[in-house]
Amino acid sequence: MRPATSRRSAAALAVAALVLPLAAACSNGGSGDKAGSASASGAASSSSGKAPAADLTVLAAASLTDVFKTAGDTYMKEHPGTRVKFSFAGSQALVAQVKQGAPADVLVTANTKTMGDAGSDVGAPTIIAKNRLVIVTQKGNPHHVKTLKDLADPKLSVVLAAPAVPAGNYAAQVLKKQHVTVHPKSEEADVRSVLTKVETSADAGIVYKTDAATAPDKVDSIAIPDAQNAVASYPAATLKDSKQSAAAQAFVKWLTTPEAQSILRKAGFQQP
Template sequence: MRILRRTAPPVAAVSAALLLLAGCGDDDSDDKPTGASGAPSAGAPAAAEPSTITVLAAASLTEAFNEASTVYTNNHKDQTVKFSFAGSQELAAQVKQGAPADVIATADTKTMDGLTGEVNAPQVFAANRLTIIVPAGNPKNVTSLADLARGDLTVVLAGPTVPVGRYARESLTKAGVDVKPKSEETDVKAVVTRVRMGEADAGIVYTTDASAAGKDVTSVEIPEQFNVVASYPVAVIKDSGKQGPANAFTRWLLTPEAQQVLAKYGFVAP
């Protein structure tokens, strides 16, 4: 009887089969999500960008708010703050016209009161006082409010609808002084510029703006009985689509951290 023996397949045939199987496994590799070492998978969430709020702020807040913004965003990485500075009356007009903004901070409560229908409940976060400014060195020897009525002086004030202009007239009335300004400026910074450039001999501004002008001007104190306290309210604009971040910023203005920045520039706590 013949015995039939089963012979092993040749090595070359086995190798070919293995290669064929490996090739089949590679065909669906593109359908699998890429691992940590490759490109991110299609469903990976993108990093959230910071929420930016726009704050309309009185011109006298320029220096203080620019620093406050840095302090605020350093501790609120998910938020950024963009400012637009101008006279309070101009900012109020922008809000009434529907300008895209989230917060408004004015240099008086009267202007804010006129925005009752456009803003949420305001809160006062700072206060300020008035001072006379003259060119550096006080060349005309101005020592009091009474001097501003002198015929040899060129005096500039902010316009009567501008908070600092209204406060200045109130202060002059308290002192019984009648002043006819050479020009009526749109905000407190414009008054400072006139005096700094030598275009005026004197003007009435906030103490904070006199301080910000540094050595370019000399400040002449207005006595307490003739001075006026300016209150600064802030409010969230009702039409803002960022109520959460806007409210967070306005609340922060009353914190010790924010008040310390404001105090650095001469503002006092409300």
């Protein structure tokens, strides 16, 4: 077994590799002078006590990729001097990073069970949004998929998220409830990978409603009736080892504000 320090170093490198491109994306379009101005403004803000200036790393479920980029930009505009960097992956992978000592400040998963797996490494979670599942097919729905039962057709190439992934677990629940047996062509590490497979090669898959909404020109979406569906809850929590706990708590609290909730609603997420 590797020493704990080695595991933490490996985890730190993994998170850094994921968040650096997003951090660069957040700073695109701004000159070095603007960055310096923002830092000065942040220092003034921090000294005035309005908001703690910080560089926050947020580990977030893959299904939050698009909406959190928008939310992060909004938050940074409202809190000069604070930078929010995101690392998106399957919730189970994020919790594994936390367990390995990944240097981060906030964790947001796509179900309460996975957040619970983080145990004492996180603070008390707050539900910030909910979601539902839909069936997605290749554009034009060439195989005329209409219901969950249609996914049992052995001629169909169906892709699902792996059972350990919240989206995969939810999909397994709804399929079992309808007594539908599906033999997936592949089981993906996160829900966005399911969407990509349907966009490029698979006939159908099950993703969140919000994921399907990001690719209306590439996939068709078939609603799953509420009585057959599952409701996904998204809890957010600060990491106990965060070096910027006050700033992390402020970000989690902001996610429940009307402004942040409006951003989530526009992306198709439901109220907590």
